Amino acid sequence: MEFDDRARETLAEILCWRRDMRHFRTDPVPEPVLERLRAAMDRAPSVGNARPWRVMRIESPVIRAELCAIFARCNAQAARQYEGARAAQYAELKLQGLEAAPVQLGVFTEIDPEAGHRLGRLTMPETLRQSTAMAIHTLWLAARAENLGLGMVSILDPRAVERLLGVPEGWEFSALLCLGYPAFTDDRPLLHRLSWQEDAPTLWRTI
Secondary structure, eight states: OOOOHHHHHHHHHHHHHOOBOOOBOOOOOOHHHHHHHHHHHHTOOOGGGOOOEEEEEOOOHHHHHHHHHHHHHHHHHHHTTOOHHHHHHHHHOOOOOTTTOSEEEEEEEESSOSTTTTTTOSSOTTHHHHHHHHHHHHHHHHHHHTTOEEEEEOOSOHHHHHHHHTOOTTEEEEEEEEEEOBSSOOSSOHHHHTTSSOOOOOOOOOO
8 A cells, every 4th residue: 555645644634633632522422433443443553463452431420520539639649749830830731621521431451461472572561551552542543533632631540540440450551531522623732832841853863
């Protein structure tokens, strides 16, 4: 398969408009769209073709409320590391979209799956976690192509999330994802726009 200029331009546009979303509309995401996103994750690369990512769709209002509570506790702890103007700025940031996002996905990594027969991970077992990260990014780009936004909530206690969702032994929490139609669109990262941290070019050296 060879791609033309238009395909490259489309990919560049998707990459440019991929944002870590925090502001969502509450409109439901159609099931056929979610099925296409699941299929997109199927095509993500993984070490040894182990495909270690495991996804839980969270719809229970009780569990969603507890996730919000876990976030609130962890966010209060994180806020204490800042002082002065930076602390005030942190307090103004919206760091999760749990209240509005219609779809919430818990993503986990199976840390020693039988699939793949341990190919490629003897000396670098972290490649399993990297594989899950690539699956998440694949989902992220596919969601943007569906005109959806996706946001990752990282201010959480991983063990508390694992206990809350009752995951099997050997599943390690990787990410909590919020998915839905964005309340607004912007081609700049939220933290760049709010002057928390501007974009920087990739460090790429030749030796």
